[in-house]
Amino acid sequence: MSAAVRKSEPSGPSARGMARLSAVQAVFQLLQSDDKASDVVEQFLKFRIAEGGDAGMPAEADRPFFRSLVSGVEADQAALMALVEGALASDWKIARLDRLMRAVLVTGVHEMKARRDVPAAVILSEYARVAGQFYQGNEPGFVTSVLDRIGRQLRPDEFAARDAQTPKDG
Template sequence: MSAPQKSRETPSEARARLRRAARLAAVQALYQMEIGGRGASTVIREFRDHRFGAAGEGEEFVEADEDFFDSLVSGVVERQAVVDPAIDGLLADGWRMERLDATVRAILRVAGYELFQRKDVPARVVIDEYVDVANAFFEGSEPKFVNAALDRCARQARPDEF
């Protein structure tokens, strides 16, 4: 986004943009943790030191809500023993989290964490945001799968919003 476009952003639009970037980064961080076998604190520090930056710092840096990113990654790690079984229970018979693509697993874990633990974010926003993240990684059926899984998850986690 160019500087003139950013200056026309409302505060809520800027917050949404920074949170969107944090969600994408959280999915990338969880993927990196799983594939590389690295801990949350190491990966969070790496993202803060080498991937996040302020606007205008260069293309290699991403402007994101770093505190929200930290809370997502740390929250998934802390609550994974609750989130994973909840998501497993929503998958079709014969499917388990372990059978899913690592990126899809990361998307479902972060989104599941938000749905079950971050009641400050409306369920429909969570679903829309993570379907967009899925679309950033996949062109096939995965975004539809993520949408369906998160819809079931949201209806279980927050029935009052539906």
């Protein structure tokens, strides 16, 4: 097989992409238990290493990034939940979302809020991809919509620059 053919083949998730998926699983665990982030992170790092990626965190995942996401969600959980609830339709409350969707959203919001080194567009697409790992319907679009609304609050300059570059229908 030539190098050109190999380059055109789709690649798997990045080390950070794998860390995001594992972080959402860890945050889900935090949301349904009284566990501390440090304990859940330790469990994922020591005992939930996945060969195929299903049972836990793949060995190639970016561990420091994973740790920062899970710890950050725990430290700022109330504010993150408030941001999510504020981005929902007026007749929706965050309690209406299942725990897994809450985990996807608060992890994405934390990254949007705390990781300015990651472009908002990357965060939007990555958490839509993560949602697609768990859901088969419109949920990835829902995640993108909610994170877009929150991103416009948290990073208005970045979104204004992105909007200015987007061609308008005319």
